[in-house]
Amino acid sequence: MSVLLRTESVHKSFGGVRALDACTIQIDEGTVAGLIGPNGSGKTTLFNVITGYEKADAGEVYLSDRKITNSAPDKVFASGIGRTFQLTRIFPSLTVMENMLVPCRRAHAVARRRAMEQLEFVGIAGYHAASAGTLSYGQRKLLELAYVLVADPAIILLDEPAGGVNLSLVNNIADRIRELNAAGKTFLIVEHNMEFVMGLCDQVTVLDSGTVVATGPPDTIRTDRRVLDAYLGEDIGEAEDDPDPAEGT
Amino acid sequence: MTSEKGRARLAAGAKWSALVILAAAALLFPVVFRNPVITNYGVFALIFVTAASAWNVFSGFSGYISLGQAVFFGSGAYAVGIAARDWHVTGTAVFALLPLAAAVGAAIAVPFGLVALRVRRHTFIVITIAVFFIFQLMAFNFSFTGGSSGLPAPFLAWPAATYNNPFYYIALACAGGIIVLAWLIRRARFGLHLRAIRDDEDRARGLGVRAMRVKLAAFTLSGAVTGLIGGVWFLYLTQVEPQSGFDPLFDLSIVLMAFLGGLGTVAGPVLGALIIEPGQLYLTIRFTNGYYGEILLGAIFLVVVLFVPRGIIPTGGEWIRWLRTRGRSALPVTAPQVPRAGGEDRPPAATEAPAREAQR
Numbered sequence: 001m002s003v004l005l006r007t008e009s010v011h012k013s014f015g016g017v018r019a020l021d022a023c024t025i026q027i028d029e030g031t032v033a034g035l036i037g038p039n040g041s042g043k044t045t046l047f048n049v050i051t052g053y054e055k056a057d058a059g060e061v062y063l064s065d066r067k068i069t070n071s072a073p074d075k076v077f078a079s080g081i082g083r084t085f086q087l088t089r090i091f092p093s094l095t096v097m098e099n100m101l102v103p104c105r106r107a108h109a110v111a112r113r114r115a116m117e118q119l120e121f122v123g124i125a126g127y128h129a130a131s132a133g134t135l136s137y138g139q140r141k142l143l144e145l146a147y148v149l150v151a152d153p154a155i156i157l158l159d160e161p162a163g164g165v166n167l168s169l170v171n172n173i174a175d176r177i178r179e180l181n182a183a184g185k186t187f188l189i190v191e192h193n194m195e196f197v198m199g200l201c202d203q204v205t206v207l208d209s210g211t212v213v214a215t216g217p218p219d220t221i222r223t224d225r226r227v228l229d230a231y232l233g234e235d236i237g238e239a240e241d242d243p244d245p246a247e248g249t
Numbered sequence: 250m251t252s253e254k255g256r257a258r259l260a261a262g263a264k265w266s267a268l269v270i271l272a273a274a275a276l277l278f279p280v281v282f283r284n285p286v287i288t289n290y291g292v293f294a295l296i297f298v299t300a301a302s303a304w305n306v307f308s309g310f311s312g313y314i315s316l317g318q319a320v321f322f323g324s325g326a327y328a329v330g331i332a333a334r335d336w337h338v339t340g341t342a343v344f345a346l347l348p349l350a351a352a353v354g355a356a357i358a359v360p361f362g363l364v365a366l367r368v369r370r371h372t373f374i375v376i377t378i379a380v381f382f383i384f385q386l387m388a389f390n391f392s393f394t395g396g397s398s399g400l401p402a403p404f405l406a407w408p409a410a411t412y413n414n415p416f417y418y419i420a421l422a423c424a425g426g427i428i429v430l431a432w433l434i435r436r437a438r439f440g441l442h443l444r445a446i447r448d449d450e451d452r453a454r455g456l457g458v459r460a461m462r463v464k465l466a467a468f469t470l471s472g473a474v475t476g477l478i479g480g481v482w483f484l485y486l487t488q489v490e491p492q493s494g495f496d497p498l499f500d501l502s503i504v505l506m507a508f509l510g511g512l513g514t515v516a517g518p519v520l521g522a523l524i525i526e527p528g529q530l531y532l533t534i535r536f537t538n539g540y541y542g543e544i545l546l547g548a549i550f551l552v553v554v555l556f557v558p559r560g561i562i563p564t565g566g567e568w569i570r571w572l573r574t575r576g577r578s579a580l581p582v583t584a585p586q587v588p589r590a591g592g593e594d595r596p597p598a599a600t601e602a603p604a605r606e607a608q609r
Contacts, residue, residue, distance in 0.1 A: 051455060052455075073454040074454045074457050076455075085452075090448075091448035092448060093444065098441055101438070102441060102445045103457050103458075104438075147456065
């Protein structure tokens with residue numbers, strides 16, 4: 001299995017605060033990878049650095065073997081990385097269909113057909129003519145996923161796809177991710193919902209204070225001592241009785 | 250479904266019929282109203298329809314509020330004046346210089362945009378105002394602009410009774426051209442990208458929109474059309490001075506016209522210009538030694554901000570939609586697995602600063 005996305009010793013500081021410290025990750029093609037860590041551990045900053053929203057102070061980002069470090073967001077997107085945001089960012093004054101057409105480069109009729117297919121796939125095709133600003137938060141999450149999918153990126157970065165949405169919608173999103181992954185799509189997911197991450201991901205990377213503290217299959221991560229440290233603090237005596245870090249968040 | 254389609258077809262038919270009637274009325278206006286005082290209103294109204302629509306193509310669609318459009322307007326006027334003087338162009342041949350006015354507007358917009366479009370919101374507005382004053386000062390102080398006395402236009406030996414008519418039709422062609430262009434842009438991918446930039450520029454960039462290129466193209470197009478109509482205005486008034494060519498009230502007027510009619514819509518700036526410009530002109534002519542025009546502008550601005558902040562066209566559209574859809578559910582529910590608004594799904598409290606904040 002080839003490596004699709006990797007970061008090498010990425011550093012990023014905001015003033016005196018070191019958000020990423022020699023952060024190195026790699027995502028294999030065709031997998032669903034999870035990125036977890038306590039609040040402020042640098043997960044979203046890493047997403048921002050990969051997708052060009054923040055510039056890395058040092059280190060490199062590669063997509064396949066192509067260096068994309070500090071490329072502008074539009075160039076990163078064109079190279080094949082799509083992303084969603086922790087707080088959904090749609091275009092509220094545009095209709096749902098217009099939102100879908102923003103990333104399209106195809107001819108109009110083809111683009112509309114493809115956009116409608118994606119809206120049907122995520123289950124909001126009935127709203128295509130509605131103003132995106134009228135959608136509920138969960139529907140916006142689906143719209144954001146749909147308009148990233150419409151451009152068919154090589155890898156999709158999802159920032160808390162299950163955050164703030166109810167259980168049925170979380171299951172709907174998880175099902176969509178599984179279907180896409182079965183078709184060969186690669187995902188990197190930041191999520192606090194451990195059940196969601198552990199049930200979906202092939203590999204999980206744990207960040208703490210901007211550094212990778214553990215990487216491995218969900219079952220290994222679940223009981224990793226360093227992960228428990230990161231989530232529960234130095235005193236892990238009690239944590240060893242309760243091996244699920246999700247319950248600590 | 251069939252009745253809905255029928256209603257939509259009927260609405261489209263009514264819209265096209267109204268447009269044809271409006272176009273016919275615009276074409277026949279100087280034939281019906283032969284009094285030069287009346288046609289003068291028509292010429293000025295069309296000049297401002299063009300200027301407000303050109304402003305809207307950039308500022309209304311992209312959300313970047315420019316208060317420096319007078320830079321292009323005045324430069325277009327001066328370009329025609331300087332070229333006519335230096336190249337000894339006289340008579341109706343001066344109209345051949347109008348494309349030069351557009352070219353000068355576009356040529357100024359490129360470096361202006363490359364500097365100003367690197368920043369957003371208030372900073373962008375401040376830069377456009379600063380550039381405006383630089384151009385006004387240059388017009389006052391350079392010798393080739395004629396200094397504070399400005400430049401005269403070549404004399405046109407046309408009969409007084411019909412003098413306004415050619416200008417009316419030239420201004421009508423400019424207005425019609427920019428309205429059609431705005432309509433096409435709004436429907437095109439270019440317009441979609443501009444509107445996406447207005448909603449969330451960083452997000453648009455993350456979806457492959459080349460924001461700087463799109464903004465600069467719209468700014469340049471807007472500058473070209475404003476320069477062109479500045480040239481027409483100069484030939485009509487037969488002179489340009491620094492304070493009239495580079496007039497801060499020009500910027501305030503076109504912005505208010507667009508806001509009154511509806512920012513970012515095609516019809517909004519047209520409606521706004523047709524309401525404000527004749528009113529302002531009437532007050533200026535009627536009360537020659539007063540500032541009633543400016544007072545009217547200020548009063549309209551207050552009314553717009555207080556009662557129709559989104560403009561007449563969008564607010565009217567909302568009322569019509571409300572009348573049509575009252576009593577119905579807000580949206581057709583065809584995807585039962587997706588919870589509706591008001592359900593359990595709510596935005597979470599932010600645990601990490603989003604990139605949008607980081608970009609500010």
